[in-house]
Amino acid sequence: MTTSTDVRATPAPERQKRRHNPITWVQRGGLTTLLFLLPLLIIFGVFSWSPIVQAVIMSFQKTNLVTPPIFVGWDNFVAVFNDPLFWTAVRNTAYFAFLAILIGYPVPLVVAVLMSEVRRFKGLFSVLAYLPVVILPVVSVLLWKIFYDAGPTGVFNTILGWFHIPPQPWIQDAATAMPSLVLQATWAGAGGTIIIYLAAMTSVAPELYDAAEVDGASLWAKIWHVTLPQLRGILFITFILQIIATAQVFLQPYLFTGGGPANSTTTILLLIYQYAFTNSLGGAYGEATALSLMLAVFLAVLSIVYFRLTARWSDQ
Amino acid sequence: MTTTVPAQEVQVTEPLPDSGVPGKRPRRRPRAAEAEDRHILSAADWRRPRVRITTNVLHVILLILLVLVGLFPLLWLFKSGITPTQDTLTNPLALFPNGVAWDNVAKAWNDVHIGDFFFNTIAMAAGEWAVQLIVATTAGFALSVLRPKYGRYLAGLVLATLFVPAVVLLVPLYLTILHPPLIGHSLINTFWAVWLPAGASAFNVLLVMRFFDSLPREIFEAARTDGAGTFRLFWSIVLPMSKPILGVVSVFAINAAWADFLWPNLVLADIHIQPLSVRLPQIQSSTDLGVYLAALSIATLIPVVIFLIFQRTFLRGGGLGGAVKG
Numbered sequence: 300m301t302t303s304t305d306v307r308a309t310p311a312p313e314r315q316k317r318r319h320n321p322i323t324w325v326q327r328g329g330l331t332t333l334l335f336l337l338p339l340l341i342i343f344g345v346f347s348w349s350p351i352v353q354a355v356i357m358s359f360q361k362t363n364l365v366t367p368p369i370f371v372g373w374d375n376f377v378a379v380f381n382d383p384l385f386w387t388a389v390r391n392t393a394y395f396a397f398l399a400i401l402i403g404y405p406v407p408l409v410v411a412v413l414m415s416e417v418r419r420f421k422g423l424f425s426v427l428a429y430l431p432v433v434i435l436p437v438v439s440v441l442l443w444k445i446f447y448d449a450g451p452t453g454v455f456n457t458i459l460g461w462f463h464i465p466p467q468p469w470i471q472d473a474a475t476a477m478p479s480l481v482l483q484a485t486w487a488g489a490g491g492t493i494i495i496y497l498a499a500m501t502s503v504a505p506e507l508y509d510a511a512e513v514d515g516a517s518l519w520a521k522i523w524h525v526t527l528p529q530l531r532g533i534l535f536i537t538f539i540l541q542i543i544a545t546a547q548v549f550l551q552p553y554l555f556t557g558g559g560p561a562n563s564t565t566t567i568l569l570l571i572y573q574y575a576f577t578n579s580l581g582g583a584y585g586e587a588t589a590l591s592l593m594l595a596v597f598l599a600v601l602s603i604v605y606f607r608l609t610a611r612w613s614d615q
Numbered sequence: 616m617t618t619t620v621p622a623q624e625v626q627v628t629e630p631l632p633d634s635g636v637p638g639k640r641p642r643r644r645p646r647a648a649e650a651e652d653r654h655i656l657s658a659a660d661w662r663r664p665r666v667r668i669t670t671n672v673l674h675v676i677l678l679i680l681l682v683l684v685g686l687f688p689l690l691w692l693f694k695s696g697i698t699p700t701q702d703t704l705t706n707p708l709a710l711f712p713n714g715v716a717w718d719n720v721a722k723a724w725n726d727v728h729i730g731d732f733f734f735n736t737i738a739m740a741a742g743e744w745a746v747q748l749i750v751a752t753t754a755g756f757a758l759s760v761l762r763p764k765y766g767r768y769l770a771g772l773v774l775a776t777l778f779v780p781a782v783v784l785l786v787p788l789y790l791t792i793l794h795p796p797l798i799g800h801s802l803i804n805t806f807w808a809v810w811l812p813a814g815a816s817a818f819n820v821l822l823v824m825r826f827f828d829s830l831p832r833e834i835f836e837a838a839r840t841d842g843a844g845t846f847r848l849f850w851s852i853v854l855p856m857s858k859p860i861l862g863v864v865s866v867f868a869i870n871a872a873w874a875d876f877l878w879p880n881l882v883l884a885d886i887h888i889q890p891l892s893v894r895l896p897q898i899q900s901s902t903d904l905g906v907y908l909a910a911l912s913i914a915t916l917i918p919v920v921i922f923l924i925f926q927r928t929f930l931r932g933g934g935l936g937g938a939v940k941g
Contacts, residue, residue, distance in 0.1 A: 329763065331761075331846075333763075335849070336757045338749050339773070339820065342746070342812075343815050345811070346814070350784045351779055351784065413673055413674065415654045416654055423678075424677070424681060425926075426926055429930060430689060431684075433919055433922040434689070434914075435914055436874050437896060438895060438911050438915055441911060452704065453707070457708050503654075508655060508657065521655050522655060550876055553877075554896055572877075575785065588783070591782045591785065595783050598780060
């Protein structure tokens with residue numbers, strides 16, 4: 300602190316007034332601070348900020364890694380819109396998200412409400428529900444791929460056979476492929492959501508239930524008027540997070556079906572991947588980044604609208 | 616010397632509120648406590664026979680369903696891993712109709728080299744963990760403890776990346792790894808290709824910043840007065856006080872590295888460096904089904920055992936640090 304007066308005499312007069320000269324800056328630990336920021340600046344600079352800027356630039360360029368990139372304006376976006384696969388991918392992704400919400404949203408909530416009333420061996424319930432979350436996601440998909448064997452001796456088809464239900468084609472038919480993918484994704488993800496709901500339910504004040512009972516509330520009334528409203532905040536968040544996650548689904552279509560049969564499971568992320576990295580379409584980096592930016596903007600707008608809408612309901 | 620005293624005090628008081636009695640977990644609480652943390656059903660409800668029977672029946676059904684859905688697929692995998700391929704193909708749900716094939720496991724270990732890929736997974740996760748921890752702690756320290764004037768803008772830039780979906784980075788990041796600045800040669804097929812980008816996790820930085828912000832600043836002043844330099848402040852005061860948040864960041868980092876598929880699948884094309892998640896899908900077509908299922912079993916058994924040992928930590932973390940009562 301005292302050193303600043305000594306140094307002020309030496310540098311150029313314009314800098315004196317603002318005390319922004321390099322020597323005082325170093326003496327006050329500015330350089331040390333910068334040293335601590337170095338990992339952040341390097342890692343984020345090279346692997347986050349610069350790629351984000353590059354993504355925006357590349358979406359307006361034609362790049363093939365050999366000749367210098369050419370600026371092509373909105374051509375990449377137009378090319379994506381004119382690609383019939385794009386509309387298939389949008390439809391498929393929306394279908395996946397719709398099914399994932401339809402199956403995957405109510406199941407954890409119902410299980411969590413039931414589990415919250417368990418008095419003995421509650422830990423056992425939680426462990427069983429969480430087991431699918433623990434195993435490697437890739438292994439989970441590969442395991443279900445074997446379960447989905449379309450032959451009459453496949454695991455699921457054998458079980459269906461016990462109930463005299465004919466064998467199903469599962470992931471080998473365009474009509475059943477997507478629901479099969481969603482079923483596995485729900486199995487793999489539900490445990491995590493159940494645990495989150497359970498944690499949220501323990502924070503519901505018992506007095507609220509007591510008060511409801513004094514008012515003569517039935518069991519359903521307590522769930523409907525106390526439990527669910529108290530979980531409102533977390534329910535809103537898990538809903539939008541699930542939409543954002545399903546809009547970027549990649550693992551299931553990539554490993555189960557590779558987008559087939561007949562492109563019935565080609566999702567937006569799979570299409571981006573194919574544009575950029577697979578042999579038939581490969582190297583279309585411009586289209587790939589253009590599509591990824593469109594997805595990002597769509598999700599951002601969706602989230603903003605969603606939070607605007609739900610803010611009104613959750614503030615009461 | 617004197618500067619470490621407040622740090623220890625904080626450490627001692629930290630774990631007390633949430634863990635209760637150390638060592639032994641209170642499995643069954645006394646009746647009074649149970650009545651206190653009631654949920655939807657009241658004690659009066661529980662005394663009504665209709666409610667009690669219905670609830671118990673629902674719970675038994677739920678337990679059966681959870682066993683069928685959560686446990687059964689894993690048990691089937693472990694069973695099939697030691698069943699001859701032909702039996703699994705013709706009668707997948709029979710229990711060892713023609714004996715046990717232990718050599719599946721031996722083949723998965725010796726011929727498929729599942730152990731090597733396991734080691735690669737650990738190396739990948741360890742590196743990602745180290746890079747994430749270094750970036751998050753140094754950045755958190757600089758932005759929340761040292762607080763330079765431009766810190767707000769930098770934190771804003773970090774926060775902004777949180778709203779960019781990872782897929783936007785896919786292509787430019789791949790090209791960056793292909794032609795990294797300054798180094799001059801491609802990082803493809805090296806662990807650096809997964810380690811370094813993992814460090815750019817805005818979530819970690821913000822988590823650590825929030826924790827550092829909550830540390831009492833008087834301790835930093837006291838340490839300064841006692842002559843601790845910036846590095847000493849970081850290493851001997853702030854880091855030892857941050858064990859809880861470092862634990863959280865570590866769990867997130869290792870979990871993410873363990874589960875990651877798309878990125879390592881893209882940049883680790885060399886078999887000798889691939890983690891389990893990348894290798895397992897590739898060997899499916901070329902491996903005997905029994906051996907393949909044994910390989911999947913090995914890849915599953917280890918995390919499941921770790922989960923069962925540390926289940927309370929996992930479930931607590933899964934509940935976003937909420938109080939999941941076991």
